[in-house]
Amino acid sequence: MVDGCPGCACGHDDRVELRTVLRHRLATQRLTGPPLPTAADTVRLLTCVxxxxxxxxxxxxxxxxxxxxxxxxxxxxxxxxxxRTHILRPTWHFVAAEDLRWILDLTSPRVERVLAVQLRRSSLAERDVGRALEIVAEALAGRNFLTRKEIGARLAAAGLPGSGQELGNLVMVAELRGVVCSRPIRGVQHTYALVDEVVPPTPARSREEALAELARRFFGGHGPASIKDFTRWSSLTVTDARDALADVGDGLERVDVDGVPHWYDPALLSGQSSARADSTEPPGSGTRRAHLFPTYDEAVLTYPSVNFPLPPESPAPAAPDQWSAAVVVDDVRVGTWKRTVGRTAVTVESWFLGTLDDEQCGQVEAAAERLGIFHGLPVRHVAGRS
Incomplete structure (x- = not known):
C-alpha cells in the first residue's frame, strides 16, 4: 500500500502522504521511471487522453x-x-482502436443527452441527424478519407448545415455513434474514416463488464485517484462509479488523503524504481525533476481536489488552475507556461509564482529542452514572475 497510516494516531505528517500520492501518480503515468515503448501504449495505459x-x-x-x-x-x-475522436465526454480524446467501441457503447448515451440540448437550439431534428449520418457514410465509403470541411460541403449540397457549430455537432454525433473516427492528418486537419472500415471488430461487453473494466483501467492508469476524479473523467454517475469500483474487487489498494479514499493498482508500480522512492526524502536530495505539463494533461486535469500544491509564498488562490499548462518542480506547481512554434525555434515563456533556486531553474531548462526535442527545434526560454 501507499506509505502512511491515514486515520491513525501515530502523528504522521499528511503533507508527506500527499507527496507520496503525487509521486505515485507520476510513476503510474510513466512521467518518472521507465517510459512506455510507444505512444499507443500510453494511450492504452490512460485509456482516454x-x-x-x-x-x-x-x-x-x-x-x-x-x-x-x-x-x-x-x-x-x-x-x-x-x-482522435469525441468519446467519454463531449470533447476530443485519444483512444486506442481496440477500446473505441466498448467505451462508446458505455458512455455515449450520457454524452448525447448533453449534446441534444445544442442540437435543439440549432433546430436540428433527429431526422436531419439521421440524414446527415447517411450522407457522411456514403461520402466516406471505400476508405475515402475526408476533412471536416470536405464533409461539410457534402452536407451543404444536400441542404444540411455545412459549417460552424452545427456541422461540428453533426460530426460529433457521428463520432459518438461509432460511425466515424479520425484517420491520417492532411496538412493541419485530420481526416475522417468509417469506423467499420478502419477499426477491426472487437467483442461486445455487457454494461456491467464495461463499467468494471473502465474503473479498473482508470484507477490503474491514473491512481491514486478518488471517486470524484473517476466521475469527472468518465462522465458516469456516482452510483455507476461506486458499483464499478466494487466490481473491480481486490485488484486495487486504497489510501486516504485528507479523509477521502483514493485507489490505485500496485501492480503497475512494481518494477519502477521511481515508485519505490522514500516518501520522506527531503527536497534537494538529488530527486528533483521539472515537468512542463501541456494544456489538459492527464496528470493535472484529472484531479480537481488533490493536485500539485502551489508554493507556500504564492499570492495566487489555493486551488491551482487545471486548465492552463503547468510547470511542476519538486511536486509543487510553481507556475505556468506557453509555447510558440516558429520556423527556426520554439519559444517557451514561463511565469513563476515564487523564486526558484539554481537547481530548480536548471531542471525547468531541461524540461524546456525536451519540448525542443519533441518539435525538432532549438528552444528559446523566457522566464518571468507571475
Missing part, C-alpha cells in the same frame, strides 16, 4: 513514451494504432 489541443496532447504522449518527437507520435496516430 483529452486531446482537443492536438499537438499539446501529442506532447503528453511523448513525455510518457519512447515516441519522443511529434513526428513519432503523428506516425502512430496516422497508422490508426489510436484515434
Amino acid at each position: 483529452q486531446a482537443q489541443e492536438r499537438e499539446h496532447a501529442c506532447f503528453s504522449l511523448a513525455l510518457r513514451s519512447r515516441a519522443t518527437t511529434l513526428a513519432d507520435v503523428r506516425a502512430e496516430l496516422d497508422s490508426g494504432a489510436f484515434v
